[in-house]
Amino acid sequence: MTSTARIRRMTIQTRRERERAERERLIVNAARELAEAEGWDAVTTRRLAAEIEYSQPVLYSHFKGKGAIMAAVAVQGCADLAAELRAARTAARGTRESLAAVARTYTSFARRRPALYDAMFTHLVDLPFATPEAPPALWDAFDQLRLVVEPIAAEGDDTGLLTETFWAALHGLATLTRSGRLPEDGHERRLDLLVRHFTGE
Amino acid sequence: MTSTARIRRMTIQTRRERERAERERLIVNAARELAEAEGWDAVTTRRLAAEIEYSQPVLYSHFKGKGAIMAAVAVQGCADLAAELRAARTAARGTRESLAAVARTYTSFARRRPALYDAMFTHLVDLPFATPEAPPALWDAFDQLRLVVEPIAAEGDDTGLLTETFWAALHGLATLTRSGRLPEDGHERRLDLLVRHFTGE
DNA sequence: CTCTCGTATCTAGCGCTGCTAGCGAGGAGA
DNA sequence: TCTCCTCGCTAGCAGCGCTAGATACGAGAG
Numbered sequence: 001m002t003s004t005a006r007i008r009r010m011t012i013q014t015r016r017e018r019e020r021a022e023r024e025r026l027i028v029n030a031a032r033e034l035a036e037a038e039g040w041d042a043v044t045t046r047r048l049a050a051e052i053e054y055s056q057p058v059l060y061s062h063f064k065g066k067g068a069i070m071a072a073v074a075v076q077g078c079a080d081l082a083a084e085l086r087a088a089r090t091a092a093r094g095t096r097e098s099l100a101a102v103a104r105t106y107t108s109f110a111r112r113r114p115a116l117y118d119a120m121f122t123h124l125v126d127l128p129f130a131t132p133e134a135p136p137a138l139w140d141a142f143d144q145l146r147l148v149v150e151p152i153a154a155e156g157d158d159t160g161l162l163t164e165t166f167w168a169a170l171h172g173l174a175t176l177t178r179s180g181r182l183p184e185d186g187h188e189r190r191l192d193l194l195v196r197h198f199t200g201e
Numbered sequence: 202m203t204s205t206a207r208i209r210r211m212t213i214q215t216r217r218e219r220e221r222a223e224r225e226r227l228i229v230n231a232a233r234e235l236a237e238a239e240g241w242d243a244v245t246t247r248r249l250a251a252e253i254e255y256s257q258p259v260l261y262s263h264f265k266g267k268g269a270i271m272a273a274v275a276v277q278g279c280a281d282l283a284a285e286l287r288a289a290r291t292a293a294r295g296t297r298e299s300l301a302a303v304a305r306t307y308t309s310f311a312r313r314r315p316a317l318y319d320a321m322f323t324h325l326v327d328l329p330f331a332t333p334e335a336p337p338a339l340w341d342a343f344d345q346l347r348l349v350v351e352p353i354a355a356e357g358d359d360t361g362l363l364t365e366t367f368w369a370a371l372h373g374l375a376t377l378t379r380s381g382r383l384p385e386d387g388h389e390r391r392l393d394l395l396v397r398h399f400t401g402e
Numbered sequence: 403c404t405c406t407c408g409t410a411t412c413t414a415g416c417g418c419t420g421c422t423a424g425c426g427a428g429g430a431g432a
Numbered sequence: 433t434c435t436c437c438t439c440g441c442t443a444g445c446a447g448c449g450c451t452a453g454a455t456a457c458g459a460g461a462g
Contacts, residue, residue, distance in 0.1 A: 129382045165391045172373030
């Protein structure tokens with residue numbers, strides 16, 4: 001094997017890897033767009049394959065199954081959510097106002113992008129969560145919450161646990177409202193009640 | 202048509218209606234048991250039909266579809282939950298203790314009977330919720346929450362909204378913990394944090 | 403007692419789903 | 433130039449929710 005041969009093989013390989021990565025991006029994007037447009041029920045492996053103009057089995061050479069594709073979409077969603085939360089946090093001034101702004105942004109995200117939100121926090125289980133192996137984007141999103149919860153922690157409170165509790169409350173409001181279990185009506189006032197109780201009136 | 206004929210026909214009809222109601226009970230029970238034992242994915246119309254020893258289409262003469270069967274199971278679940286919450290509430294003494302007891306019971310119910318809980322509060326949409334048409338058992342369960350939340354409402358607070366907010370927080374804790382998004386570990390302490398913040402320290 | 407009719411139930415099948423085995427083309431390397 | 437290996441394809445499996453059409457059975461009339 002000559003050195004030129006080795007080099008050529010490597011460049012060909014890298015091109016192929018690049019194309020492959022590009023196609024993977026295509027799959028995840030198509031899945032996200034289809035889910036956001038028509039819901040996850042509409043995201044079938046056949047439609048997804050048609051969308052990316054490849055045959056069905058190609059999907060399985062990239063992902064273990066539909067669940068893994070949803071997981072990839074969910075990770076993208078975490079990055080989006082983290083970005084929105086960061087923007088809301090840095091734009092707000094004051095402890096209470098920051099908490100309220102982040103809370104509003106969180107539930108607004110869940111309402112505006114329900115398919116994405118469901119992939120992240122309702123469906124899917126095969127994504128590591130409360131461990132170091134969890135995707136960085138997920139930790140980033142959680143940290144945005146932590147940063148606004150931290151100032152309201154009382155002496156001796158575990159900030160992580162308090163953040164988790166606050167997160168759970170937001171998650172509950174988001175999911176129950178979106179599924180029609182809570183009327184859309186009082187949403188703002190419920191958020192206000194939550195923030196008031198967590199900031200200690 | 203003689204009067205005896207009319208009477209006979211009525212008794213036959215009532216017997217048939219009784220048998221039909223009995224079979225409906227059988228379906229709902231089988232669905233609940235199968236779901237609790239193996240999860241809702243295992244509850245297929247075929248398995249359900251086999252379980253009750255009738256053919257598939259019989260299910261559709263009782264319910265509009267699988268969703269309607271899940272709804273029926275969910276209503277049963279509401280009654281169970283309401284009973285547990287009532288027991289916890291009446292057994293507890295003191296404002297804070299009642300709230301804590303009901304909160305513990307609620308999340309414990311979700312953990313012990315996940316399939317039932319999901320049918321009630323995660324899956325399903327074709328069950329009326331925040332309206333007068335909602336099943337009485339559902340209102341009953343909600344009222345058990347309301348009764349322990351009422352004492353902690355501040356002047357001018359809408360008790361209903363406050364209850365909804367507290368409920369959402371419990372729901373968030375229950376679902377996130379059960380799906381592995383929150384570690385089982387800090388659950389007790391998260392509950393405590395929630396109760397403390399809602400009772401105003 | 404017999405015949406007819408309506409109802410209740412079953413068999414069979416439709417159009418999907420996620421997923422996979424196995425074939426064939428086409429490029430890499432000797 | 434020949435061989436081999438990788439890649440994507442066609443075709444198909446088992447199972448899903450749901451339904452159309454056939455059938456058996458029991459009630460009521462003559």
